[in-house]
Amino acid sequence: MTTDSTTTKRGPGRVLITGGGSGLGAAVVEAVEQAGGTPVVLDRDISRVTSAKAFHVDVADTAAVTDAVERAAEALGGLDAVVTAAGLDRCGRLDEVSAKDWELVIRVNLIGTAATVRAALPHLKQVHGRVVTVASTLGHRALPDATAYCASKFGVVGFSRSLAAETRGEIGVTLVTPGGMKTRFFDDRTEQYRPHDDSRLNDPRNVADAIVFALSQPQGCEIRELVMCHEEEDSWP
Numbered sequence: 001m002t003t004d005s006t007t008t009k010r011g012p013g014r015v016l017i018t019g020g021g022s023g024l025g026a027a028v029v030e031a032v033e034q035a036g037g038t039p040v041v042l043d044r045d046i047s048r049v050t051s052a053k054a055f056h057v058d059v060a061d062t063a064a065v066t067d068a069v070e071r072a073a074e075a076l077g078g079l080d081a082v083v084t085a086a087g088l089d090r091c092g093r094l095d096e097v098s099a100k101d102w103e104l105v106i107r108v109n110l111i112g113t114a115a116t117v118r119a120a121l122p123h124l125k126q127v128h129g130r131v132v133t134v135a136s137t138l139g140h141r142a143l144p145d146a147t148a149y150c151a152s153k154f155g156v157v158g159f160s161r162s163l164a165a166e167t168r169g170e171i172g173v174t175l176v177t178p179g180g181m182k183t184r185f186f187d188d189r190t191e192q193y194r195p196h197d198d199s200r201l202n203d204p205r206n207v208a209d210a211i212v213f214a215l216s217q218p219q220g221c222e223i224r225e226l227v228m229c230h231e232e233e234d235s236w237p
Contacts, residue, residue, distance in 0.1 A: 009218055014076040015038070015215065018059050020049065021041060021044070024183060028211055031211065033052070042054075042065070053075055059108055060108045065116055065119060070119065083215075090104065125167075130171060130172035130215050131173045132215065133160040136153040136156075137229065137235040140177065160175040174214040179201075179227075180230070182202070202229055207228045
């Protein structure tokens, strides 16, 4: 009995991870390594990255991202996948959050995602690679005091679905929607915007394992969307 190679699961390969210096991104780095892949990190803070090649870059800067993606691809001899895990938030009512901070959330979460994918596309198309974008439960459900974050993550949802349609048959695209996770994401928030019960936060390693599972599907089989959250997550559905 023979096995069609297109139905054989593959490893994650050479994976570029934005935000790989901490949080979910760091968990993805570890999961990729454990699965036999080779991660490369793009982040503003790469001081904690010890096991993977890393490039210091602010994903809000499109020109810098484009250059960093090219350097990463050159260092690895190409790219098989991209995971856009970089993200931030600035909580508050629209008239209380400065325009600078509000627009920074859009630039990092949405424009940074698109800039990274755009720069990586030529490399991914050469190998029928994959993109995993990271949205949020607040990319599907709107809450007050989160206009910037909701706008950016709703944008990631729309971007990802459109990209999947646009590149059908050329690359794979998976939209991952995590609920709240036990990361440093909430550290710079004021007390009113921090989770008061972290027992309802998911371990980012669970989400990272799901991402690697999506990256490891055989060519022709696509996991288009995944929601990963703690069983008591109250922001979903």
